[in-house]
Amino acid sequence: MQSARRLASTDLRIARTRTALHDAFLALLVETPFEQLTVKAVTARAKTGYATFFRHYHGLDQLLADVAAEEIDQLLAQTIPVFDTADSLRSCEALCDYVAGKHSLWRSLLTGGAWPRVREEFVAKAHDLVPAMERPESRIPPSLAVVFATSAVLDILAWWLRDASDRPPSEIAAYINTLAVSPVV
Amino acid sequence: MQSARRLASTDLRIARTRTALHDAFLALLVETPFEQLTVKAVTARAKTGYATFFRHYHGLDQLLADVAAEEIDQLLAQTIPVFDTADSLRSCEALCDYVAGKHSLWRSLLTGGAWPRVREEFVAKAHDLVPAMERPESRIPPSLAVVFATSAVLDILAWWLRDASDRPPSEIAAYINTLAVSPVV
Amino acid sequence: MQSARRLASTDLRIARTRTALHDAFLALLVETPFEQLTVKAVTARAKTGYATFFRHYHGLDQLLADVAAEEIDQLLAQTIPVFDTADSLRSCEALCDYVAGKHSLWRSLLTGGAWPRVREEFVAKAHDLVPAMERPESRIPPSLAVVFATSAVLDILAWWLRDASDRPPSEIAAYINTLAVSPVV
Amino acid sequence: MQSARRLASTDLRIARTRTALHDAFLALLVETPFEQLTVKAVTARAKTGYATFFRHYHGLDQLLADVAAEEIDQLLAQTIPVFDTADSLRSCEALCDYVAGKHSLWRSLLTGGAWPRVREEFVAKAHDLVPAMERPESRIPPSLAVVFATSAVLDILAWWLRDASDRPPSEIAAYINTLAVSPVV
DNA sequence: CTCTAATCGAGACGGTACGTCGCGTCTTACG
DNA sequence: CGTAAGACGCGACGTACCGTCTCGATTAGAG
Numbered sequence: 001m002q003s004a005r006r007l008a009s010t011d012l013r014i015a016r017t018r019t020a021l022h023d024a025f026l027a028l029l030v031e032t033p034f035e036q037l038t039v040k041a042v043t044a045r046a047k048t049g050y051a052t053f054f055r056h057y058h059g060l061d062q063l064l065a066d067v068a069a070e071e072i073d074q075l076l077a078q079t080i081p082v083f084d085t086a087d088s089l090r091s092c093e094a095l096c097d098y099v100a101g102k103h104s105l106w107r108s109l110l111t112g113g114a115w116p117r118v119r120e121e122f123v124a125k126a127h128d129l130v131p132a133m134e135r136p137e138s139r140i141p142p143s144l145a146v147v148f149a150t151s152a153v154l155d156i157l158a159w160w161l162r163d164a165s166d167r168p169p170s171e172i173a174a175y176i177n178t179l180a181v182s183p184v185v
Numbered sequence: 186m187q188s189a190r191r192l193a194s195t196d197l198r199i200a201r202t203r204t205a206l207h208d209a210f211l212a213l214l215v216e217t218p219f220e221q222l223t224v225k226a227v228t229a230r231a232k233t234g235y236a237t238f239f240r241h242y243h244g245l246d247q248l249l250a251d252v253a254a255e256e257i258d259q260l261l262a263q264t265i266p267v268f269d270t271a272d273s274l275r276s277c278e279a280l281c282d283y284v285a286g287k288h289s290l291w292r293s294l295l296t297g298g299a300w301p302r303v304r305e306e307f308v309a310k311a312h313d314l315v316p317a318m319e320r321p322e323s324r325i326p327p328s329l330a331v332v333f334a335t336s337a338v339l340d341i342l343a344w345w346l347r348d349a350s351d352r353p354p355s356e357i358a359a360y361i362n363t364l365a366v367s368p369v370v
Numbered sequence: 371m372q373s374a375r376r377l378a379s380t381d382l383r384i385a386r387t388r389t390a391l392h393d394a395f396l397a398l399l400v401e402t403p404f405e406q407l408t409v410k411a412v413t414a415r416a417k418t419g420y421a422t423f424f425r426h427y428h429g430l431d432q433l434l435a436d437v438a439a440e441e442i443d444q445l446l447a448q449t450i451p452v453f454d455t456a457d458s459l460r461s462c463e464a465l466c467d468y469v470a471g472k473h474s475l476w477r478s479l480l481t482g483g484a485w486p487r488v489r490e491e492f493v494a495k496a497h498d499l500v501p502a503m504e505r506p507e508s509r510i511p512p513s514l515a516v517v518f519a520t521s522a523v524l525d526i527l528a529w530w531l532r533d534a535s536d537r538p539p540s541e542i543a544a545y546i547n548t549l550a551v552s553p554v555v
Numbered sequence: 556m557q558s559a560r561r562l563a564s565t566d567l568r569i570a571r572t573r574t575a576l577h578d579a580f581l582a583l584l585v586e587t588p589f590e591q592l593t594v595k596a597v598t599a600r601a602k603t604g605y606a607t608f609f610r611h612y613h614g615l616d617q618l619l620a621d622v623a624a625e626e627i628d629q630l631l632a633q634t635i636p637v638f639d640t641a642d643s644l645r646s647c648e649a650l651c652d653y654v655a656g657k658h659s660l661w662r663s664l665l666t667g668g669a670w671p672r673v674r675e676e677f678v679a680k681a682h683d684l685v686p687a688m689e690r691p692e693s694r695i696p697p698s699l700a701v702v703f704a705t706s707a708v709l710d711i712l713a714w715w716l717r718d719a720s721d722r723p724p725s726e727i728a729a730y731i732n733t734l735a736v737s738p739v740v
Numbered sequence: 741c742t743c744t745a746a747t748c749g750a751g752a753c754g755g756t757a758c759g760t761c762g763c764g765t766c767t768t769a770c771g
Numbered sequence: 772c773g774t775a776a777g778a779c780g781c782g783a784c785g786t787a788c789c790g791t792c793t794c795g796a797t798t799a800g801a802g
Contacts (some may be wrong), residue, residue, distance in 0.1 A: 013774090038762065049775040054764060116301045140360060147344050148337065148364050155336045159329050175325060179333050179368045198752055198793080223783060234754040239785065381799065383747055408788065419749040424790060433562050486671045510730060517714050518707065518734050525706045545695060549703050553734045566768065568778055593757065602779040609759065 018056055020046040025063055030104060034064065064114055065121065071105065072122050074098075079153060080129055082181055092177045096169035099157055103165070110158040119154055126150045145184045152180035178180035203241055205231035210248055215289060219249065219298035247301055250306060256290065257307050264338060265314055267366055277362045281354035284342055288350070295343040304339055311335045325370075330369045337365035388426055390416040395433055400474060404434065404483035434484055435491065441475065442492050444468075449523060450499055452551055464546045466539035469527055473535070480528040489524055496520045515554045522550035573611055575601040580618055584586045585659060589668035619669055620676065626660065627677050629653075634708060635684055638734055647731045652722035654712055655658035658720070665713040674709055681705045711714065 016085045024046035028037055037060055043050050057063045078098045084089040100107050126146050140148075153176055160172045209231035214224055222245055228235045242248045263283045267276040284291050294303045311331050325333075338361055345357045394416035413420050427433045448468050452461040469476050471534055479488045496516050510518075523546055530542045533537055564570065579601035583592055584722055598605045612618045633653045637646040654661050664673045681701050695703075708731055716729045 039764090040762075050777065051765080052775060059763080110201060113301075116298075140363070141349070143348060144341065144344050144360060148340060148360075151340045152333065152337060156329065159332050163328060164326070175329060175333075178325070180801090183364045183368055196752070196794080202752080224785090225783070236755075236786080239755060242751075244785085381747075383797090383799070387748080411682060420751070421791080421793095422748065422750095424749080429790085434561045486668075494789085510733070511719070513718060514711065514714050514730060518710055522703065522707060523709045525703060526699065529702050533698060534696070544792075545703075548695070553738055566778070568741085568767065572779080594759090595757070604782095606760080606781080607779060610778075 014056070017046075017048060017052060020048055021053060021063065022057060022067055023064050024048075025060075025067055026105065026108070029108040029112065029114065034060075034117075035115040061117070064117060068109060068114070068118050068121060071102070071109065072118065072125060075106075076125055076129070077121065079126075079150070082153075082176075083149065083185060088181050088185070089173060089177045092173035092181065093170055095153075095176070096157075096160075096173045099161075100169045103161065106157065107165075109160040110154060111162040115154075115158065119151065122154060123147055123150050140184060149180050152176075156180065193246075193357070198225075199241075202231075202233060202237060205233055206238060206241060206248065207252055210252055211290065211293070214293040214297065214299065219245075221298070237270055244301070249302060250253060253294060253299070253303050253306060256287070256294065257303065257310060258287075260291075261307065261310055261314070264311075264335070267338075267361075268334065268370060273366050274358060274362045277358035277366065278355055279344075280338075280361070281345075281358045284346075285354045291342065292346040292350075295339060296347040300339075300343065304336060307339060308335050325330065334365050334369050337361075341365065380492040384426075387416075387418060387422060390418055391423060391426060391433065392437055394418075395430075395437060396478070397476065397477040399482065399484065404430075404487075406483070434487060438479060438484070438488050438491060441472070441479065442495060444490065445476075446492065446495055446499070447492040449496075449520070452523075452546075453555060458551050458555070459543060459547045462551065463540055464545035465523075465546070466527075466530075466543045469531075470539045473531065476527065477535075480524060485524075485528065489521065492524060493517055493520050503544065509525070510554055519550050522546075526550065530549050569611075572601075572607060573602060575603055576608060576609075576611060576618065577622055579603075580622055581660065581663065584669065585665040586668065587667075589615075589672075591668070599699050601681035616672070619672060623664060623669070623676060625642055626657070626664065627673065627680060630661075631677065631680055631684070634681075634705070637708075637731075638704065638740060643736050643740070644728060644732045647736065648725055650708075650731070651712075651715075651728045654716075655724045658716065661712065662716040662720075665709060666717040670709075670713065674706060679706050679710060695739060704735050704739050707731075713736065 021042060024042050025037075028041060028045055032041075033182065039053050039060060040050060042060070042063070043053050053063075057066065075095075075098070078091075079093045082088055082095060109115065123146065126149075127143070130142055130146050156176050156179065160167065206227060209227050210222075211303065213226060213230055217226075223281070224238050224245060225235060227245070227248070228238050238248075242251065260280075263276075263280045267273055267280060270276045294300065312328070312335075315327055315331050341357065341361050341364065358369060380504045391412060394412050395407075398415055402411075409423050409430060410420060412433070413423050423528060427436065445465075445468070448461075451464060452458055455461045479485065493516065496519075497513070500512055500516050526542065526546050526549065529535070530537060576597060579597050582590075583596060583600055587596075594608050594615060595605060597615070597618070598608050612621065630650075630653070632649045634647075637643055637650060640646045663668065678701065681704075682698070685697055685701050711727065711731050711734065715722060
């Protein structure tokens with residue numbers, strides 16, 4: 001139960017239950033803002049006993065973290081090179097294409113009540129990666145640069161997914177490049 | 186209760202109660218993240234009856250909005266000219282000086298659980314002011330510009346108040362100017 | 371305020387207010403069971419300020435007692451001779467005719483939530499009158515006789531007003547005479 | 556929760572909780588008039604969570620009905636033959652002996668605020684049993700006979716338990732026979 | 741016919757109980 | 772004999788009503 005993820009449980013039932021909760025959670029997240037989700041609703045949707053939930057997660061926050069973590073890892077993996085590459089615009093486009101492919105998932109994560117937590121996790125993970133890409137010549141403190149850049153990227157993506165889903169990824173990529181990337185590199 | 190603020194109720198008791206709730210709320214916000222506040226705690230601190238709270242506000246959200254609204258108005262009044270003035274850096278410094286003067290209040294509003302709501306309100310109000318300063322020549326959609334700029338300003342201020350309170354306002358002003366203002370003007 | 375009734379207040383306003391409350395109370399009692407009445411409802415109906423109610427009565431119970439007391443006195447005045455007279459049947463008919471004349475009032479008092487209190491008051495007042503009509507030859511203890519007879523009279527009247535309002539007073543009088551009067555004299 | 560009783564839940568905890576509430580309720584009923592009982596008091600006495608009460612009953616009324624129903628059934632089973640038997644006096648004595656055996660319980664039910672409800676339930680149940688014992692030759696309408704007889708029995712019992720507990724059951728039986736039974740058969 | 745006190749309306753307030761909801765724990769019955 | 776179902780303790784919520792209180796604004800009835 002403790003760390004919930006990884007530990008690659010050998011028990012098939014455990015994997016089954018987790019998948020069910022995982023999927024039910026994501027499905028509900030699309031219909032309902034995160035703060036209004038209840039354990040009961042998730043377990044009902046997952047056709048799982050109420051108490052069972054707590055055998056796998058400490059609470060909805062952890063389930064969110066669990067679900068979001070891997071998505072965040074992947075998004076982050078797309079985001080980091082943006083700040084490292086010579087051709088940052090191209091990287092931005094790759095990033096936006098990636099998000100466009102998981103449109104509804106990321107809209108749930110970025111435009112609802114889940115988003116402060118997602119942002120926090122995203123920023124925290126980004127921080128861990130920063131030492132690897134020291135950029136001492138900049139006049140901006142690294143910790144601020146990380147916060148600013150990641151927040152800006154997420155803000156722009158959130159704006160896209162919520163208010164402007166009809167615009168092409170390439171356009172968004174240009175905005176990200178202009179507003180979030182250029183100022184810090 | 187209706188609109189909660191204004192309408193300047195002529196009854197002294199009402200003003201007294203509201204002030205008490207207002208102050209108690211702010212005092213608790215410094216010690217406790219917003220999401221963990223309870224009506225009971227606020228009314229206890231305000232030395233007010235529990236039910237009385239609901240005679241004035243529909244819930245803690247509305248109290249937060251009520252408390253934050255006027256602060257936001259003032260901060261916004263400092264922020265807008267930043268994007269309009271010839272000497273934007275000087276305006277940024279004025280903004281940072283203003284925030285430094287209300288250090289602990291704004292730290293509560295920007296670094297705790299209240300901040301998503303504050304940001305939302307801030308962005309919404311900023312949106313209402315944007316038409317007044319049309320900037321058609323920009324290649325960034327106005328609604329994105331508003332979201333990006335206000336979010337960036339708040340992010341930078343939040344970083345300052347939470348992680349770097351020892352830095353002088355002028356330095357922060359420079360960051361704001363570089364990261365949030367320049368890219369959109 | 372204290373004893374509420376009598377004291378023949380010289381102030382017209384007081385009399386006016388009391389009458390208004392009195393009437394509003396009776397009017398509501400017809401529509402609503404006593405236990406569901408609220409002070410607010412009574413004062414609203416009486417077009418009177420909420421606090422004004424408490425300037426005249428300690429609570430709804432007292433208002434009920436106040437309203438009921440005089441009615442009970444009158445009913446009791448009709449009831450007592452029933453047990454004293456040679457021709458008890460005729461007295462019973464007088465009693466029933468009297469009740470028939472205040473049909474809706476007594477239905478409210480006897481068939482709703484007010485009835486336990488009315489009964490209690492009725493029995494208590496009857497008790498006070500019993501010494502005057504000692505009937506030592508009976509095998510039934512006087513205190514029981516009073517309780518039984520008054521309760522029985524009220525029960526029969528309540529049954530009439532609630533379930534059999536179409537029957538003539540004379541028929542009810544016969545029942546009262548047979549069931550409540552004869553057994554105790 | 557639904558029908559509250561019966562359906563013999565197989566879960567021990569449920570039975571345990573209901574018994575606790577049941578007992579606590581009866582214990583409090585001895586000390587306190589029914590209308591002044593609170594759910595809080597009952598649950599406190601039952602050492603049970605407040606909300607748990609509502610998982611079993613809709614309110615105190617239902618709990619009273621629940622508790623009283625079985626007692627009423629038993630008392631009624633003793634009462635009915637009184638009106639059917641050749642030797643009604645002997646039946647009355649059986650009835651009084653039975654009540655004497657549950658003295659404190661019935662005093663709580665009949666002499667406090669619970670009694671109007673108990674009476675109502677008692678009368679209602681008696682009504683359901685009446686068709687079985689048609690007595691067409693009587694000149695008293697059956698529905699009145701039921702109301703009168705059951706009310707009279709309860710009134711006499713209540714008088715006994717409240718004001719004359721020292722009298723022997725046989726004496727009370729005589730009163731019941733004289734006042735409540737004879738007039739209707 | 742005025743002046744002065746009492747009464748009035750309005751409704752805020754502290755308090756208490758209600759009935760509901762969700763959480764996280766822990767017992768139970770069942771497979 | 773372990774696991775899924777769900778009862779439980781807890782505590783916050785928002786509502787309703789009570790009875791008290793403080794305000795002016797009237798309005799009687801005594802001088």
